[in-house]
Structures are given as C-alpha cells and as structure tokens.
Amino acid sequence: MADYKSLYQEVILDHNKKPRNYGTIAHASHHADGENPLCGDHISVTLKLDGENIAAIAFEGESCAICKASASMMTAAVKGKTCADAEMLIREFRDMVTGKLEPAASDHIGRLAVFAGVRDLPSRVKCAILPWHTLHAAFSSVASASTEAEDDPMRTLIGSA
Amino acid sequence: MNAVQTPLKSRPAPAFYIERLRADFPILKLEVNGKPLVYLDNAASSQMPQPVIDRLVRYQTTQHSNIHRALHYLSEVATLEFEEARRKLQRFINAREEREVIFTSGTTDAINLVMHGYGRKFIGAGDEIILTTLEHHANIVPWQMLAEEKGAKIRVVPINDAGELLIDEYEKLFNERTKFVGVMHVSNALGTINPVKQMIAFAHARGVPVLVDGAQAVPHMKIDVQDLDCDFYAFSGHKMCGPTGIGVLYGKAAQLENMQPFKGGGDMIATVTFEKTTYNTIPNKFEAGTPPIAAAIGLGAAADYLSAIGMDNIAAQELALLDYATEQINSLPGVRIIGTARHKAAVLSFVIDGVHPHDIGSLLSQEGIAVRTGHHCAQPLMRRFKVSATSRASFAFYNTMAEVDALIAGIRNVQKVFA
Numbered sequence A: 001m002a003d004y005k006s007l008y009q010e011v012i013l014d015h016n017k018k019p020r021n022y023g024t025i026a027h028a029s030h031h032a033d034g035e036n037p038l039c040g041d042h043i044s045v046t047l048k049l050d051g052e053n054i055a056a057i058a059f060e061g062e063s064c065a066i067c068k069a070s071a072s073m074m075t076a077a078v079k080g081k082t083c084a085d086a087e088m089l090i091r092e093f094r095d096m097v098t099g100k101l102e103p104a105a106s107d108h109i110g111r112l113a114v115f116a117g118v119r120d121l122p123s124r125v126k127c128a129i130l131p132w133h134t135l136h137a138a139f140s141s142v143a144s145a146s147t148e149a150e151d152d153p154m155r156t157l158i159g160s161a
Numbered sequence B: 001m002n003a004v005q006t007p008l009k010s011r012p013a014p015a016f017y018i019e020r021l022r023a024d025f026p027i028l029k030l031e032v033n034g035k036p037l038v039y040l041d042n043a044a045s046s047q048m049p050q051p052v053i054d055r056l057v058r059y060q061t062t063q064h065s066n067i068h069r070a071l072h073y074l075s076e077v078a079t080l081e082f083e084e085a086r087r088k089l090q091r092f093i094n095a096r097e098e099r100e101v102i103f104t105s106g107t108t109d110a111i112n113l114v115m116h117g118y119g120r121k122f123i124g125a126g127d128e129i130i131l132t133t134l135e136h137h138a139n140i141v142p143w144q145m146l147a148e149e150k151g152a153k154i155r156v157v158p159i160n161d162a163g164e165l166l167i168d169e170y171e172k173l174f175n176e177r178t179k180f181v182g183v184m185h186v187s188n189a190l191g192t193i194n195p196v197k198q199m200i201a202f203a204h205a206r207g208v209p210v211l212v213d214g215a216q217a218v219p220h221m222k223i224d225v226q227d228l229d230c231d232f233y234a235f236s237g238h239k240m241c242g243p244t245g246i247g248v249l250y251g252k253a254a255q256l257e258n259m260q261p262f263k264g265g266g267d268m269i270a271t272v273t274f275e276k277t278t279y280n281t282i283p284n285k286f287e288a289g290t291p292p293i294a295a296a297i298g299l300g301a302a303a304d305y306l307s308a309i310g311m312d313n314i315a316a317q318e319l320a321l322l323d324y325a326t327e328q329i330n331s332l333p334g335v336r337i338i339g340t341a342r343h344k345a346a347v348l349s350f351v352i353d354g355v356h357p358h359d360i361g362s363l364l365s366q367e368g369i370a371v372r373t374g375h376h377c378a379q380p381l382m383r384r385f386k387v388s389a390t391s392r393a394s395f396a397f398y399n400t401m402a403e404v405d406a407l408i409a410g411i412r413n414v415q416k417v418f419a
C-alpha cells in the first residue's frame, strides 16, 4: 500500500522549504526546461561544464514538494561530478522510482533513496523524475523536456511506471 | 424548472436518511490506508449504488444479446430494455420525445457529435462560435478543431473574480456572424451555476442555437430541457451514479434531423449500396454500431434511483454540505476558496498557501480522503485565476457533515506537515 508518510520525510520537506542551488547560472553552457503538462509543473536547469565536469548547476521553477526536493537533491548530488557519472545517476534514479532498482543495490543512490516511496504512486513518479529528465535534456542540448513528449527517451519508461 | 437558478435554502436531510442511502453504496464501506474512505471526488466520477449494480448483473445474466438486429427472444428483450432505458432518460430530463435522446459514450462524445453533425454542416468561414472562460476542455477543443478546419472564430465570454459569467459581455459578443453558443451549465472546476436559461433565450432571439454541457448539472439538480429550451444538452452516466462508457446527447428533433451523421456503420443506415447509402431516422442515425447496451440500461436504472430520492432533495442535501464546508474552510487561515459565485453547486476548489495541490492530494489520500488535484481540464480558467492547479472537493448526496469535518482535519494536517 502506498505510504505517503514515508514519502514526505523530513529530508524532502527540508529540501522543499530550503532548496539548494536554487536560481539560474549566468553564462551557463547548458540549459533545459522541463514540464509536466498534466499538472503544469515546470522547472528549468542551467549548468556550466568545465571540460567533463559539472562546475556549477542550478534549478528554478514551480512545482510540488516532491519535484522541488528531487531537483534540489539532484543538483547537490551531481555538482562536481562528470557528465558520465551524472548520466549513470539519472539512469539509476529512474530505475529506482520505477521500481526496477532497489536503492540498497546501488552504490550511488545514497540519500536519494528517500524517493523510492513514489514507486507505488504512478501519478507522483513523474513529479520525482522531472528534474532528472530535464538534466538529461540539458546534457543532450535539447532545449526543453516534457514528461509527455513523443520523442522523449524516457517517456515510455515513465508512462509505464 | 427553476430550481436550477435559485439556490435552495440549505436544509440537510436527517442523518439517519443519509445513512440509509449510504448503505446502498458498497464502495463507501472501503477503507483506504487504514481509514474509512471519504469520497469527495464526485465531480470526476460518482459511485454506483447496489440497485444499479444489480441491474447490470440482471441484464448480463438473463437479458443480453445484440439489439435491433435479430428476431430471437433475447434480442427482443435486450432491444425492449434498451429502448426502455431511453424513455427513462427522456423522462429524467423531460425531453418532448424519446427519439431526442441519443446514447453516446459520454459528454465528450456528445459534444463531438454536435461538432461533426451540426458544426461541420452549418458553420463556415468567418462564422463565430461563443464559448465561456469556464468551459471544460471537452467543450473547447472540438470547437477549436472545427474553427481551424473551417476558418471560423471562437469568442470567449469572460468571468468576474467570483467565477461568474459576465452576461453583459456575453450579449455584446453577438453579431451577424454568430452561429453557435456552447456553455456549461455547472462549472466542474468552480461549481458556478450559469444562468443558461437566460443565455439561451438571448441567443434564440438572434436565431443562434445553444449547446449546454450538463455533465455537472444533471447529477445534482432537476433538469428540464424543454423549460431551458436548449437545442442540445450533453451529459455522462458515470457522474450520475451510472456506468462509464455511456452518456446522452439530447437534441431537439428538428435540429437532429437536419444534421449529418457523425459515425458511419451498422444500425445508422436505412439502405446501403456501394453507390449510395440512405440514413436511418433519429435517434438511430447517430448510434452507429453496437452501443454499450448494458451501460445504457444501467444508466436508466441510475436515473430511476436518483428520481426516487428526488432531485430537489439531492440538491438540498448537497447545498447543506457546500454551505458547511465553505464556512469551515473560510475559517482556516492560509486556505483560499477559488470560485465564490452566488449560485453554486457542491464543488469546492481551494488552494493552501505554500503547498502545491499535488502534495495536498497525496497527504489527504493518506487520511483516506479522495479529492481531485490539478487543472480540472480547464486550463484557460486556471490561467484566469493565476493558479496552475487547485484541490477540489466535490460532494454527492451520500456525503456527510462528518466527512466535511474529516476534510477540514485533513487540511489542518497538511498545513502542519508543511509548517
């Protein structure tokens, strides 16, 4: 049974209230907008690559607590990492929230495991995944991401969640 | 029937009577997350009482066959029951003739039928269609498709901050190019009851036909299509204690006869050769293929069920719930009701400062409370109120004051979690 109590944990409420890396980065090298047309939530991610490294990253937008906390924790997790590491984390996060990966089976998920609770709440999976989705789009220099876009590589994965 | 325009004085039904009605709804005994289900999402879909469930089972176990086709016993029985259901719906909305009741798959399907059958035939380049800011996407998108195809134009009636249509502005939108009006009777997002009778009279004085989207009105108040004098009236079975997959388009016989068919196929024809097909008479002209027979018969049973309680009693009970819930929510700091029309049905849209509707919906569900969160298929309306979404509690006659109390406690809990 879905357990919302475990979903709205202190960590998530805290990141929602005091989001890390909130705003935009001047002279960003990469940028993408993400939108969930089903609820109107939207966030944008800007970042600056230094070679292969994510030197700076920020997000802003309007969304529910799950989405905002996910974005906040995502920026904290990938800052200073390489693009390849971030892409791997995107994949693992996606697998975790769609129930394909146990958080304990990953060496990288760490505190992001608080989002594992959305796996039983199909309507909330999209909220948690949107920032990651948008980060992925930013790397690929896709100007905008949508949880519903036909050509979105993650669409079917989310849709079938 | 003027109950539609006049808010009835709130006189709640005695609690014992509501408890007896609740016993008819097996699903209301469910527990969700270990709490009794508090079902406040009736505007999205209402629940089904045992007599309607039983009717579906009886049809399926003893009466089912295809209709209008064969001469054997079961086909005769199924046809009779299906046509009897049509008469029940005719009486339910007081249509003049049973052939004015077209079975569709729901409100959306009914509006699309009018767009194809009437719109594509009678609306052309430069013509204007009047809609309102309040409309559900079901009464916007088909008309946009038509406007795009024909080069017609959509004009939109604005609203005030309470969520009421500006009738002066509506009247000013009319000109010689105005060919059609589409308006909802009751707003699914705000609860506003629109003065459709007055709007129809104004349009008719200018020779303009009117379609009323009655999806949110039919379940909650007595509807008399002859008194309203609308040309078309659309509604869905699943919002009035009936099954999904069935709904009704009421149309004046003269309008329906002039329209072109929507879907082609079996049952809607008189004769077919490869050179030419002649169409059946109404209502069959608009009922191509095998209809959802069981659902139509179930809908007939739902109309009987509601009529036995009495639509005026239903409206009074729901208004009592609305009044109480409105008062309670207004007493909560940091909670704002969106939609404060003077004439309202039992729909309460609200926002909580600093909390996204999705989070409200999830946390209320934890308490067993079902509300809808989102844009309610009315994005233009959300934009008008500068919100992306709201939470919406919508009541049915089987809801109780105790359930309103549970909602209020649930909202307080949400505020505590996000404090």
Ligand SMILES: Cc1ncc(COP(=O)(O)O)c(C=O)c1O
Binding pocket: B043, B044, B105, B106, B107, B108, B109, B136, B138, B139, B184, B186, B187, B188, B213, B215, B216, B236, B247, B377
């Ligand atoms: C006012 C209104 N119109 C149209 C609809 C569409 O009804 P359905 O989905 O049953 O076709 C709804 C319900 O969602 C509604 O509330």
